[in-house]
Amino acid sequence: MAIEYLGLSEINGPMIVVEGVEGAFYDEIVEFGVGSAYTGGAPVEAQQKKLGRIVEIAGDKAVIQVFESTADMSLLNTRTRLTGRPMEIGLSEDILGRTLNGLGKPIDGLGPVRTEVFRDVNGQPMNPCTREYPRNYIRTGISAIDGLTTLIRGQKLPIFSGNGLPHDELAAQIVEQASLGEDAGAADGEGEFAIVFAAMGVKYDVAEYFKRTFEECGVSSHVAMFLNLSNDPVAERLITPKVALTTAEYLAFEKNMHILVILTDMTSFAEAMREVSSLKGEIPSRKGYPGYLYSELACLYERAGIVKGSEGSVTQIPILTMPNDDITHPIPDLTGYITEGQIVLERALHQKNIYPPVNVLPSLSRLMKDGIGAKYTREDHQDVANQLFSSYARVGEARDLASVIGEDELSPIDKKYLEFGTAFEQKFVGQGRNENRTIEETLAVGWELLHILPKEELDRIDTKILEKYWDDAS
C-alpha cells in the first residue's frame, strides 16, 4: 500500500507543491484524492480523483503539475499518492472507434478500453539506424499537395494556417481522400489504414466537424479521437499529443497499421506550455515561451516515421494557426525547422475564393524528391513541379511591377506571366472540396498551364522531357 500525503504546501494554477515527500521520482504520476473542503485536519473522504505529474524535485519538496482543474482543492483537503509509474496509457486495437479525453480516458460512455499493454506516453527517441527512409507517397487527390508538396508515408507535414482559413476542411479532405485511395502508396497494398486524431484546445465545433466528417466518409471505426477542448484544463493539453502519438506508435509498429495522425491546434499546445512555464517561474526566452519549446515540439514531431522491419508507419499532419498570420512567430518557425516541410495557407488566396488557399511558394515537402519520379509517380513530376514553382515566383515579380507601372505597360512576356499566375491559382491550386484528382490529372493541368508560357521560358525542364510532353498544337 502506497503512502498518502495529507495536505499541500502551495497551489498556483495547475501547479502544486507538496513537502515531506519521500521516494518520488522525476516525471512520476501522482493521484490526488480531493475531499470536501475544511475538514479541519480530520481524515479526508476522497470524493474526486485527479492526476498530476512531478515536474521538479528539490529534496523532499515536489512540484506537481495537475492535469485537471485545481478547483475544489485546498491545502488541507487533498491526499497525494505516488503511483510509482510514469504517465502511461493502456492500449489495444479496441481503441479505434473510441473517443477519449486528453489523458486517454474514454468519454463516449462505452466503458473502459480493453487493455493489452501499458505504454509510457513520453516515448523514446527512435534510433536513426533503425528508421526506414520514407519513400512511398500518399495520394491526397489535391493538386497543390500531390503535385508540388507531395506527402510521403512516414512524413510529418504540418499545415500552417491562420484563424478563419479552411485548414480543417483541408485536413478533412486529406483524410477522406487518402483513406479512400486504394492506390495510395505505390508499392504495398498491405497494412490497414487508421487515424489518430488529437484535438488540443480546439473549439467544440471543430471537434464536432471532424467527428462528423469521419462518420460521413465511413472511417469512424478506424479513428481514435483524443479531445482536449478549449475549456478543458491546460495541463491536460500538454499530455494530449503524447497520448495520441503513443497510441499511433503502438498501432503502427506493433499492429502494423498505417497511421495518419492529425494534431490540431499546435498553437494551443505551445500556448499551454508558456502558461505552465510561466507559473513555474521559469526564465522565458522568445516571446515568453520557455527555452525548451524546440525540444518539446521536436519530441512530438519526431515521433513520425517508419521502423525497419515493421509494415506500419506514422504520418503526421499537425495543424497550427500562425498568430497574426506571421510565419516567423516562434511556433511556426520552430515547427518548420523540425518538420519535413510545410503547407502554407494564405489569406489573400482565400479572399479570392480559391480552395484550398495553398500558397505554394513557401510550401515545401522535403521528402518529395525521393518519393516521386518514374518509379513512384511519373518521370516528369519533379521537372514540372520545379517549373511551376519557378514560373509562379516570376508571377510575383510581374505583379509587383504591374502595381507600380500599370498592367498595360508590362512587356508581353510579363503579361503572359500574369495570365499564367491567375490560371495557376484557379485551375491548379483551386479545386473542389470533393474533387479527387489522380496524379495524371494533376500533371496534365500543370502541362496545360505551362503552355500559356512560351516554350523558351521553361528553363527548369530537362530538354528530353520537354520534347516528350510539350504539345505544339495546344
Added chain:
Amino acid sequence: MGVKGKIYGINGPVISIKGNLGYKMNEMVCVGGRRLVGEVIGLSREETTIQVYEETSGLRPGETVEGMGNAISVTLAPGILKNIFDGIERPLEVIAARNGAFIPTGAQADALDKERLWQTHITVQSGDFVTEGSVIAEVPETKSIVHKVLLAPGMSGEVVRTREDGEYTIEQELVVIRTKEGEERSLSMTQKWPIRIPRPVAKRFPADRPLVTGQRILDTLFPIAKGGTAALPGGFGTGKTMTQHQLAKWCDADIIIYIGCGERGNEMTNVLEEFGELVDPKSGNLLMDRTALIANTSNMPVAAREASIYTGITLAEYYRDMGYHVAIMADSTSRWAEALRELSGRLEEMPAEEGFPAYLASRLSAFYERAGYVQNLNGTEGSVTIIGAVSPQGGDFSEPVTQNTKRFARCFLALDKALAYARHYPAINWLTSYSEYMGDLAAWYGEHVGSSFVYCRNQILNILTTENRLNEIVKLIGSDVLPDDQKLVLEIARVIRLGFLQQNAFHAEDTFVPMEKQLKMMEVILYLYDRCKALIDLSMPMALLRESDVFEKIISIKYDVANQELDRFEEYHTMIDAFYQHLIATEG
C-alpha cells in the same frame, strides 16, 4: 573510485547535489542506478550542479552520483569511421542491435568495438625514440583510410619492445616505451581525449589553399579555405541540409565528420543510406568509408546535443593529427545554441539577448577557432575545416546566433528564401554572402587553375552587382525603357544565374564540376558578353540579339558539356563568333 554524492533536486536535464563533495569541474559522472552519463557544470560550497546527457524521467532524490575522476571524453581508436554515434559517442548501431528501434534511457555500450581484430602494422622498432604524435602503428581502418596510431600528446620515450605485425584489438598492447623518468608505459591503439579541450598542434599555417567543392558558386565566388570556417545560415526550407550533403559528398577533404545536431531523424537515415551507396569519385570506394556520423536528433536529450559538436570536432582533430584533411559539417549550430539556452534557463542564469546566455559568443568562437590548417606534432600537415549551418529564428539574420557566428566564421554563405521559393538552388545569395579567403587564395587559383581565374570571377560578380542595381530601376519603370547596353547586362546576368550559379544536385554531370570547367564556363560567358557589347556599340538593338538562341545554348552548357570534354568549349567560342559575324553581315 571517485567522489560519491546523492541527488537532491531534479529539474529536467539538470540535477543538483547538496554541498561540495569535491567533484571537479567538467568531470564525468554516473547518475543513479541506471548509470546515466552526466557532467559537472557548476560548483559552489552549497551545491553541485550536473547536467545529464539522458532523459531524467524516473530519477529519485537520494540516488547515487558517482564521479568518474576525468573530464567527459571520447575514445579514439580504429572503428570511428563508417560508424554512427550519438552526441556522447555511443554507437547507435550497437544500441539498435541490443535495444531495438527505440533508444532506451541508460543504454550502455562501448564507443568502439573492443572485440574486433584489426590488421596492424607496427611502424617502430625497439630502440627508436618516439615523441608525442609519433606514428607507432598503422591499421587499414576502411578501404579508403589508413588509421595511424599516434603517441598521445605529452608522451615520449624509447621503444623497449614491440609486437609482431598481426591482428590486434584496440585494447591490446602493441608497443612498450620507457619514458624519461624510466617508467615503462604500455601502449595500445586506444586514446581518450576530453571533448572540450583542443588537441595540441605544432603550429598553424595561413589558409592558402581552397577546399575544392565542385559547387560553382562556392569555388568561384565564395571559396572556403582548407582549415577555414564557413557559416551557412538560412531559414527553413532554404536548403542548408542539401548544401551540406553536397559538400560532404564532393569536397576534397579526406575525411568527413557529419554532425546532425538537433536535426531530423529521417535526414540522418538519409545520409546513412546515401553515403552507404554513393561511390567516392576519388578512391572508388564508398563515401561512408571516409565518413563518421554523429546523430543527436532533435528529440534526443538536449544536454547530449550540446556535447555533440565537441565530440565531432575532437574526432576531426584526431584524424587531422594523422595528417588528413578533415571537413566537419555541423547541422545545425543554432540547435546547439538553443541547447545552451535551454540548459542556461534550467540553471536560472541571467539571460542576455533573446534569452541566450551571455557566454554564447565565447562558446561559439572557441568552437570555430578549433578549425585550422596546421603542422601536427609529428611534422605532418593536416586541416580541420568547419562548415556550420545556422538556422536563424524566423529567417532573420540579425538574431544573436547568426550575428555571433558572422564574427568568427570567415566565409558567410547566406541562403535566401526568395531564391529557394523560385527553386533556384543552391539558394546562396550572391549579394549578401562573402568570403574573406578570396585574397588569401588568389595565388593558388592563379597557379593551379588559370591566371585569368580571379579576373573572371570579379567580372562575374561585377555583372551580378550591376544587375541588382538595374533591377531597382526595372522595379520602378519596367525593363523596356532601359538603354540597350543595360538590357544586355540584365541578359548576361540571367545567363550567369541560370547557367552558372544554379546547379542541379540531382544531375549526374552537374552535381560536381571541376575547377577547370568552372573557369571555361566563366570565360565563355564573358566572351559572349564582350561580343554582344561590341554589337550593341554598333547600335544593334538588344531585341535583335535576343532572337538568337545563343544565350540558351550557353545556359545549358552545364548539362550539355560533360566534365571531361573540356575541349568542346572551343565549339562555343566558334559559335559565338559565328553569331557575331552573322549579325554584322546581315544587319551591319
